[in-house]
Amino acid sequence: xxxxxxxxxxxxxxxxxxxxxxxxxxxxxxxxxxxxxxxxxxxxxxxxxxxxxxxxxxxxxxxxxxxxxxxxxxxxxxxxxxxxxxxxxxxxxxxxxxxxxxxxxxxxxxxxxxxxxxxxxxxxxxxxxxxxxxxxxxxxxxxxxxxxxxxxxxxxxxxxxxxxxxxxxxxxxxxxxxxxxxxxxxxxxxxxxxxxxxxxxxxxxxxxxxxxxxxxxxxxxxxxxxxxxxxxxxxxxxxxxxxxxxxxxxxxxxxxxxxxxxxxxxxxxxxxxxxxxxxxxxxxxxxxxxxxxxxxxxxxxxxxxxxxxxxxxxxxxxxxxxxxxxxxxxxxxxxxxxxxxxxxxxxxxxxxxxxxxxxxxxxxxxxx
Amino acid sequence: xxxxxxxxxxxxxxxxxxxxxxxxxxxxxxxxxxxxxxxxxxxxxxxxxxxxxxxxxxxxxxxxxxxxxxxxxxxxxxxxxxxxxxxxxxxxxxxxxxxxxxxxxxxxxxxxxxxxxxxxxxxxxxxxxxxxxxxxxxxxxxxxxxxxxxxxxxxxxxxxxxxxxxxxxxxxxxxxxxxxxxxxxxxxxxxxxxxxxxxxxxxxxxxxxxxxxxxxxxxxxxxxxxxxxxxxxxxxxxxxxxxxxxxxxxxxxxxxxxxxxxxxxxxxxxxxxxxxxxxxxxxxxxxxxxxxxxxxxxxxxxxx
Numbered sequence: 001x002x003x004x005x006x007x008x009x010x011x012x013x014x015x016x017x018x019x020x021x022x023x024x025x026x027x028x029x030x031x032x033x034x035x036x037x038x039x040x041x042x043x044x045x046x047x048x049x050x051x052x053x054x055x056x057x058x059x060x061x062x063x064x065x066x067x068x069x070x071x072x073x074x075x076x077x078x079x080x081x082x083x084x085x086x087x088x089x090x091x092x093x094x095x096x097x098x099x100x101x102x103x104x105x106x107x108x109x110x111x112x113x114x115x116x117x118x119x120x121x122x123x124x125x126x127x128x129x130x131x132x133x134x135x136x137x138x139x140x141x142x143x144x145x146x147x148x149x150x151x152x153x154x155x156x157x158x159x160x161x162x163x164x165x166x167x168x169x170x171x172x173x174x175x176x177x178x179x180x181x182x183x184x185x186x187x188x189x190x191x192x193x194x195x196x197x198x199x200x201x202x203x204x205x206x207x208x209x210x211x212x213x214x215x216x217x218x219x220x221x222x223x224x225x226x227x228x229x230x231x232x233x234x235x236x237x238x239x240x241x242x243x244x245x246x247x248x249x250x251x252x253x254x255x256x257x258x259x260x261x262x263x264x265x266x267x268x269x270x271x272x273x274x275x276x277x278x279x280x281x282x283x284x285x286x287x288x289x290x291x292x293x294x295x296x297x298x299x300x301x302x303x304x305x306x307x308x309x310x311x312x313x314x315x316x317x318x319x320x321x322x323x324x325x326x327x328x329x330x331x332x333x334x335x336x337x338x339x340x341x342x343x344x345x346x347x348x349x350x351x352x353x354x355x356x357x358x359x360x361x362x363x364x365x366x367x368x
Numbered sequence: 369x370x371x372x373x374x375x376x377x378x379x380x381x382x383x384x385x386x387x388x389x390x391x392x393x394x395x396x397x398x399x400x401x402x403x404x405x406x407x408x409x410x411x412x413x414x415x416x417x418x419x420x421x422x423x424x425x426x427x428x429x430x431x432x433x434x435x436x437x438x439x440x441x442x443x444x445x446x447x448x449x450x451x452x453x454x455x456x457x458x459x460x461x462x463x464x465x466x467x468x469x470x471x472x473x474x475x476x477x478x479x480x481x482x483x484x485x486x487x488x489x490x491x492x493x494x495x496x497x498x499x500x501x502x503x504x505x506x507x508x509x510x511x512x513x514x515x516x517x518x519x520x521x522x523x524x525x526x527x528x529x530x531x532x533x534x535x536x537x538x539x540x541x542x543x544x545x546x547x548x549x550x551x552x553x554x555x556x557x558x559x560x561x562x563x564x565x566x567x568x569x570x571x572x573x574x575x576x577x578x579x580x581x582x583x584x585x586x587x588x589x590x591x592x593x594x595x596x597x598x599x600x601x602x603x604x605x606x607x608x609x610x611x612x613x614x615x616x617x618x619x620x621x622x623x624x625x626x627x628x629x630x631x632x633x634x635x636x637x638x639x640x641x642x643x644x645x646x647x648x649x650x651x652x653x654x655x656x657x658x659x660x661x662x663x664x665x666x667x668x669x670x671x672x
Binding site (some may be wrong): 043051108110111112121122126138178180205207208210211238246248249250254257258261266269271274303305333335336354355356 | 532658
């Protein structure tokens with residue numbers, strides 16, 4: 001899961017990484033109380049699980065109560081890359097000498113953790129220049145390595161100590177919470193030479209959730225996603241009008257691609273998974289019926305372990321209970337697909353031999 | 369070089385040539401027993417099963433042991449396939465490697481990345497191959513099937529197929545088979561962020577198969593293993609007809625598309641990046657699964 005900045009900073013604080021005073025709020029009354037505690041001037045930062053907040057106007061300075069009154073509602077109402085504000089963070093203004101970049105992440109191709117540091121931070125990682133890269137195995141950063149990185153980015157004296165200390169703490173946090181990415185950008189050098197984390201990005205491995213009850217309070221799932229997960233399938237909501245259902249993440253992605261190529265707009269990605277049953281597919285159809293703006297369902301199944309008849313049965317039930325009253329375009333192949341096609345022959349499902357034909361019919365069908 | 373073909377098939381001088389024994393970890397579970405039956409009916413030589421606490425029992429005439437050590441000691445098998453829940457992966461895989469398993473096929477999905485990394489470190493020391501986790505498995509069609517794939521799409525032949533996705537492997541192999549392209553070997557890489565056998569490792573394992581007729585790579589968004597493979601193919605001057613397919617062109621950024629590893633972060637892991645690298649390596653990328661055999665046939669004509 002991807003934590004919001006203020007949540008990442010809660011963990012940073014717990015691990016002793018230097019931070020400015022900050023408080024997260026969800027309404028202006030709360031923010032006014034925080035303003036009194038923190039004192040002007042401060043910055044207000046929108047809390048959304050995507051980057052690019054600054055450019056979108058999601059970070060503003062407030063020098064006095066009037067500015068807070070004016071800017072807080074503006075920032076609260078921003079939608080950045082489709083994401084609404086989860087909270088607003090008030091953070092003390094800092095007197096910064098220099099901005100650095102620091103991250104520790106799971107390097108997929110090298111299959112080890114990697115530190116990236118740079119003396120030029122504050123911009124997106126793609127634009128960070130003079131990167132110092134250090135591979136660190138399972139993520140543990142020794143004192144030697146931390147000092148070497150500090151030296152390589154040109155730090156000296158107490159600033160080098162502060163940087164090395166921050167890196168070691170970030171490493172401990174990454175290892176203990178099983179993060180895929182821990183990023184501090186910028187990591188600021190203050191006028192007095194100390195270092196402070198001004199931002200925080202933290203992404204954990206969802207597959208290790210079962211070992212981390214303490215992180216569950218950060219779990220943010222839409223009700224739909226939670227229900228999907230409970231039934232053993234994965235759902236990604238999109239903004240089109242054709243729901244795409246299939247078995248296997250690769251096959252469903254491939255179906256989305258072909259649908260988009262044909263000018264169709266997918267309403268969701270729904271992978272019923274390897275353990276699909278009639279009940280779970282029925283639940284999938286229930287979820288689809290609740291997504292706004294769905295005008296057709298495109299089904300692409302390659303029955304292997306999942307029998308296509310299991311899916312056909314779920315559709316028959318869904319027709320019987322009037323759960324599905326929009327057109328369904330299906331391509332069923334693989335295990336028991338002959339029988340499945342027979343079962344659905346007199347139903348409202350339109351059957352196609354190839355997924356391409358099903359897609360074309362779906363695109364035409366929802367236009368009607 | 370870790371030789372997967374030698375492990376799967378063996379050499380004519382060996383007693384168990386084309387009849388390599390396989391141990392099933394989690395043989396008595398619902399999932400394990402279903403797939404054990406499927407593997408047996410495909411002709412895979414399942415020699416033992418392991419389920420802690422069920423040692424001494426039989427499953428379909430196959431002896432069940434409590435531990436991997438007992439199973440390996442009794443059978444001398446070097447291949448294991450595991451159908452255990454993700455949270456038991458670390459323990460089960462450790463046990464398998466310590467017992468001397470040289471090819472470990474890890475089916476479970478949702479294994480924590482740290483557990484995979486620990487196992488890979490150990491496998492490296494022991495000179496073992498790990499396929500997966502979150503893989504459909506490996507097979508030499510009509511000889512040995514170690515995994516959860518259905519039998520129907522596959523046919524013996526001379527094309528190697530490497531795939532991150534399970535169902536796309538079936539879909540594309542089916543299309544290949546229908547067009548007369550049988551498969552020499554198929555390797556499921558798995559959909560996790562960290563893979564025991566990466567695309568480039570799998571390529572190393574198959575590129576020198578005698579009489580290899582061609583290579584099909586089925587990738588998807590996330591990570592950069594397709595890019596690394598394309599670079600490798602260029603660097604080593606591999607000249608067999610090669611075709612790729614990449615799923616996820618229409619997927620939104622920063623969303624996990626079903627597989628733990630299928631996520632685009634910024635430009636890292638994007639379909640565009642992978643497709644442009646394959647193009648650079650002169651490897652055509654199919655826009656649809658059905659186009660794969662068409663492009664492969666085209667490549668073969670050119671290389672004639």
